[in-house]
Amino acid sequence: MAGTATEAVMSRLARLEDQLLGFVTEMSGLAAETGEWCRVHRERISPDSAKVLDNLGKRLQAQQVRLERFQNVEVDAIDVTGLSHNQEEARGRRKRINVAIDTLWQEVDSLRSKVTAVLSSSSKDSDSQGPPDSSQSTAGADGGGGSDPGPEGDGPSDRSAAEGGAEALLQRARRIPCRGPDDRETFGYVLQTERSRISNFPPEEILEHASGVTPYWHRRCEDLISNWLAVKRQYGTSVEKRFYSSMTLAQLRSRLIRNRPLVFMGAGDSWMLQSGEFGYGGWEAVGTEAEEEPLVLSRYLSYSEMQLSALLGVSTPTHFINDGGRHNEGVPGMPGTFEEKGNYYAGVGARFEKGPGFNEYPFCVVGRNQNVVKYGYGRMERQGDAAEGGAWSTATRRTPSKEAAARAYMDCWASFYGVSHFPLFDEALADYKAGGTRYVPLSGEQRNHPTAFFDRLVYGRRIEAVAVPFLMDANRRAARKGTMAFCHVVGLGLGVWQISDYQECMMIEVYATLLRSLHLPNVSDVNFAWFDGQGSGVLEDGMVVRCAPSSHGQGSGVRVWFNRREPAARLVGPHENKLVCAMYAWDGASYPGNEYWQGSLSGSGDPAAACCSTIAELQNPDVNVERLNGDAVEFAGSSEWQYSLAPGGPD
Numbered sequence: 001m002a003g004t005a006t007e008a009v010m011s012r013l014a015r016l017e018d019q020l021l022g023f024v025t026e027m028s029g030l031a032a033e034t035g036e037w038c039r040v041h042r043e044r045i046s047p048d049s050a051k052v053l054d055n056l057g058k059r060l061q062a063q064q065v066r067l068e069r070f071q072n073v074e075v076d077a078i079d080v081t082g083l084s085h086n087q088e089e090a091r092g093r094r095k096r097i098n099v100a101i102d103t104l105w106q107e108v109d110s111l112r113s114k115v116t117a118v119l120s121s122s123s124k125d126s127d128s129q130g131p132p133d134s135s136q137s138t139a140g141a142d143g144g145g146g147s148d149p150g151p152e153g154d155g156p157s158d159r160s161a162a163e164g165g166a167e168a169l170l171q172r173a174r175r176i177p178c179r180g181p182d183d184r185e186t187f188g189y190v191l192q193t194e195r196s197r198i199s200n201f202p203p204e205e206i207l208e209h210a211s212g213v214t215p216y217w218h219r220r221c222e223d224l225i226s227n228w229l230a231v232k233r234q235y236g237t238s239v240e241k242r243f244y245s246s247m248t249l250a251q252l253r254s255r256l257i258r259n260r261p262l263v264f265m266g267a268g269d270s271w272m273l274q275s276g277e278f279g280y281g282g283w284e285a286v287g288t289e290a291e292e293e294p295l296v297l298s299r300y301l302s303y304s305e306m307q308l309s310a311l312l313g314v315s316t317p318t319h320f321i322n323d324g325g326r327h328n329e330g331v332p333g334m335p336g337t338f339e340e341k342g343n344y345y346a347g348v349g350a351r352f353e354k355g356p357g358f359n360e361y362p363f364c365v366v367g368r369n370q371n372v373v374k375y376g377y378g379r380m381e382r383q384g385d386a387a388e389g390g391a392w393s394t395a396t397r398r399t400p401s402k403e404a405a406a407r408a409y410m411d412c413w414a415s416f417y418g419v420s421h422f423p424l425f426d427e428a429l430a431d432y433k434a435g436g437t438r439y440v441p442l443s444g445e446q447r448n449h450p451t452a453f454f455d456r457l458v459y460g461r462r463i464e465a466v467a468v469p470f471l472m473d474a475n476r477r478a479a480r481k482g483t484m485a486f487c488h489v490v491g492l493g494l495g496v497w498q499i500s501d502y503q504e505c506m507m508i509e510v511y512a513t514l515l516r517s518l519h520l521p522n523v524s525d526v527n528f529a530w531f532d533g534q535g536s537g538v539l540e541d542g543m544v545v546r547c548a549p550s551s552h553g554q555g556s557g558v559r560v561w562f563n564r565r566e567p568a569a570r571l572v573g574p575h576e577n578k579l580v581c582a583m584y585a586w587d588g589a590s591y592p593g594n595e596y597w598q599g600s601l602s603g604s605g606d607p608a609a610a611c612c613s614t615i616a617e618l619q620n621p622d623v624n625v626e627r628l629n630g631d632a633v634e635f636a637g638s639s640e641w642q643y644s645l646a647p648g649g650p651d
Helices: 002-044 047-083 087-127 134-142 159-174 203-212 221-235 238-244 249-258 303-309 401-417 425-433 456-481 503-517 594-598 605-612
Strands: 214-218 263-265 270-272 278-280 313-319 341-347 365-367 439-441 452-455 485-489 523-529 544-546 557-563 579-585 634-636
Touching: 159 203, 203 313, 214 221, 214 456, 221 238, 221 249, 221 303, 221 401, 249 303, 263 594, 313 456, 341 456, 365 425, 401 456, 425 439, 425 452, 452 456, 456 485, 456 503, 456 523, 456 579, 456 634, 503 523, 503 544, 579 605, 594 605
Parallel strands: 214 634, 341 579, 485 523, 485 579, 523 557
Antiparallel strands: 214 313, 263 270, 270 278, 313 341, 365 452, 439 452, 544 557
């Protein structure tokens, strides 16, 4: 048995070696072609375009070297595996090599599509009079990272370039197999629904949608990510210090988008990787000296990084194949019962099911055992206020190293949330007894003797961090289409992640604040779907909320609805021809669809969204490589929070 297994592994590795060799040859040709184009046409193009093309050539050459080096390593691996009589060792080696090869293929394929687009469009430019437009050349070569892609993507005007880009996208998508109609159980990196695949739609429309995919963070996350990285470099574990020592902000942003397992769910952290490996737990050790393969920081997000990735949203133009109901399971809907096109926004709620120390729990919950000095809580003497970027005093820096690390980390997040510090338990208790409104007892707590509180201010701003990019993106996309946006809002984190009965009402309260403070002239409706408490007196069904005026005149009015509408249900009557901008509840540590990849198609809104739309591919960083990276990220909103407590509650 061991010999048979070893022979199978050797055969597989030999095939992969042949594929890599062909890929290296092809990449070498592309690199040479790019370099020749730059040399011949340098005088005919702008300096910016020349710089882009030079950079592409260098990246291609570097990628070729990496592939050649890896090929040599793979030959060594085959020799070792051939001598091995241990099946588990052989399987482990095969998985590691396959993962590395897949990663290289994705990176190189990204370069291939970019260079193909540049060369294709440049051939037309070189035959026309005058130099090509600098901004178009840059956007075509660089995937639009530094420019505004527009709501549906402003792709290259050259038809052949567009077709080449679509074909490259489809090629990457085809590498992910699809479950067949007779496959009862398909486990691994396999698309679960055939009818929602991008190959079923016109290539030019798919390319347009793919080009319009946009990762978002709230504006305040810009400083947060920078401060977080600085804290990790100074106070992180030895693993983190080494790993982040030379990492750029763009690389960190890319990690938060890409370095995720396919599936991550449940309080016990059930997971499945792209290799098909699966298990339970182990993520607490990622980024520490106790981490073990395959759950290591070099491959996957740590729990600390998940606190950042949970603030990420992704906006995806998409086709729909049904109305997106929870139990749609990818079955095509009756024509006329759903919107055929729209926009899907992946947003992540606050996760409390893991408990103290994880996700949003340390920031939004005040516990007797958690909120103590040694974990970074309480007011400390500072040189300036943390909310204004103040630094720790010299006296504070002399605290023990673990406490200093905890304080620096919590201070980073306090600054993000615009508070001076996170309170000690006794501080929150005293405020509550004095009639303050910021802290409320957790659900199930005795109101006279609470042992844990929910921080309304911090939680409200956590919701704002997700809601602002969603609303502003909907407004912009509708404006570009010359229509109005019908926004479909769902309760993020109000299922198994929920910890307080106040959360639903607070989410509505935050939206009420935002609708009155943001300028949203192209948002006509905000539909709250499946909210049990309706408006709770803050917003009511059918109410019109007057938005903030622009510098040119009066603010627009947004009508609010409360119902049980499905995300892509047909818009009729006065809503016909509006752009449906739906939100779905994503996870901060998984691919789009989450448990969808395990074949659980109706377990939550995440797999339901993947079944009814094209997000399983267009929001997939392995397929849409040009738009799902750190350079493509946009920051939305103001540097100031809009949400604050009503008068009488401390900030």
